Amino acid sequence: MQKRKLGNTERELPAIGFGCMGLSEFYGAPMEKKAAIQLIHQVIELGVQHFDTAEMYGVGSANESLLGKAIADRRDKVFIATKFGPTRNFETGEFTGLDGSPENCRRAVEGSLQRLQTEVIDLYYLHRVDPKVPIEETVGAMAELVAEGKVRAIGLSEASGNTVRRANNVHPISAVQSEYSIFSRDIETDVIPACLEVGASLVAYSPLGRGMLTGKFKTETLGNDDWRLTTPRYQGEAYNANVALVDEIEAMAVKKSCTAAQIALAWVIGRGEHVLALTSTTKLKNLQSNLGAYNVKLSNDEWAALDALADRVMGDRYDKGGMAGING
Numbered sequence: 001m002q003k004r005k006l007g008n009t010e011r012e013l014p015a016i017g018f019g020c021m022g023l024s025e026f027y028g029a030p031m032e033k034k035a036a037i038q039l040i041h042q043v044i045e046l047g048v049q050h051f052d053t054a055e056m057y058g059v060g061s062a063n064e065s066l067l068g069k070a071i072a073d074r075r076d077k078v079f080i081a082t083k084f085g086p087t088r089n090f091e092t093g094e095f096t097g098l099d100g101s102p103e104n105c106r107r108a109v110e111g112s113l114q115r116l117q118t119e120v121i122d123l124y125y126l127h128r129v130d131p132k133v134p135i136e137e138t139v140g141a142m143a144e145l146v147a148e149g150k151v152r153a154i155g156l157s158e159a160s161g162n163t164v165r166r167a168n169n170v171h172p173i174s175a176v177q178s179e180y181s182i183f184s185r186d187i188e189t190d191v192i193p194a195c196l197e198v199g200a201s202l203v204a205y206s207p208l209g210r211g212m213l214t215g216k217f218k219t220e221t222l223g224n225d226d227w228r229l230t231t232p233r234y235q236g237e238a239y240n241a242n243v244a245l246v247d248e249i250e251a252m253a254v255k256k257s258c259t260a261a262q263i264a265l266a267w268v269i270g271r272g273e274h275v276l277a278l279t280s281t282t283k284l285k286n287l288q289s290n291l292g293a294y295n296v297k298l299s300n301d302e303w304a305a306l307d308a309l310a311d312r313v314m315g316d317r318y319d320k321g322g323m324a325g326i327n328g
Contacts (some may be wrong), residue, residue: 001047002294006123007174007201009153013079017050017270017282018043018292019205020067024058026227027211031282033066040070042284044077046291052177052278053116054083054127055108059093064115072117079202080116081175083127084108098325100130102141109145123153123175129159129328135167143171150174154201158326159258161194168198178326179205180275182213182249182267183233184317185310190327191311195274204268206317207277208290210234213264215246231322232315241314248309258296261286265293267306294296 001014021027023036031039031064040051051071057063064082071078084105087096105126109151112121124145126138145151146318155175156167167173178187180202187202195202210228233242241286249260258262268277279290316323 024063082125083125085127238315266296
């Protein structure tokens with residue numbers, strides 16, 4: 001596995017990590033707990049170290065609790081990243097707002113430490129930038145957690161380049177997480193240059209376009225409880241047009257004797273040593289296949305063909321409300 005240093009830390013991680021969100025919510029019904037824990041154990045056995053979760057994933061922060069239970073007896077084998085900011089009713093799951101205040105940072109981290117059954121979080125993110133709270137105040141509170149030994153490194157998710165720079169003036173920012181894939185490249189003009197400037201890693205979530213880049217939606221349909229149906233890219237004419245674009249990736253995959261998903265992941269981790277990717281699945285065989293991306297090499301012509309696809313994608317990656325929360 002290709003290993004890369006996390007931002008300005010000395011920690012090295014495999015380039016491909018595991019996003020845990022879909023085990024508990026958003027992509028259909030939660031995975032059965034026993035099966036999900038078994039999957040996490042199998043993922044660790046494959047050599048994956050980086051596991052990403054968040055306080056807001058799952059009703060009652062179920063995803064953090066799930067991960068905590070799964071890794072309780074193998075904490076030394078994993079790197080835990082979690083996030084705070086968006087708030088929910090713990091009992092009902094209703095989304096209640098966004099709170100980047102120092103007080104909420106302190107409340108959130110204590111809960112995360114307990115649910116994750118750990119004394120320290122390896123990477124702690126502000127999940128979304130709160131426009132009501134200066135980033136300097138939020139990061140100042142996060143820096144206190146580092147000083148207290150409760151957090152090893154801090155990051156921001158879906159933050160603008162300017163916010164990354166301001167935050168880094170308060171405390172080193174080790175990672176910036178954002179959606180990044182062949183289909184989603186809007187961060188290249190502002191966010192990635194800021195990451196390179198301050199020495200932060202870019203942690204790319206949804207490198208497979210929330211599953212679209214795998215080509216599976218030619219034969220599979222989404223259930224009514226799947227959050228993706230709320231996004232413009234998964235609706236109507238846009239959905240059909242975007243799925244059709246994957247034909248070009250699949251044609252390339254046939255020529256290279258690999259899968260479309262492997263090409264999509266190879267594209268992301270091939271953008272530079274500063275990039276780490278998070279892939280997610282509920283099926284072990286899919287992850288085993290995805291890790292084959294380490295062996296896929298793209299020619300200059302293939303890079304050019306893939307780079308041209310983003311301009312042809314239809315629809316935003318979030319609905320109007322979601323788009324308002326990014327690039328904060």
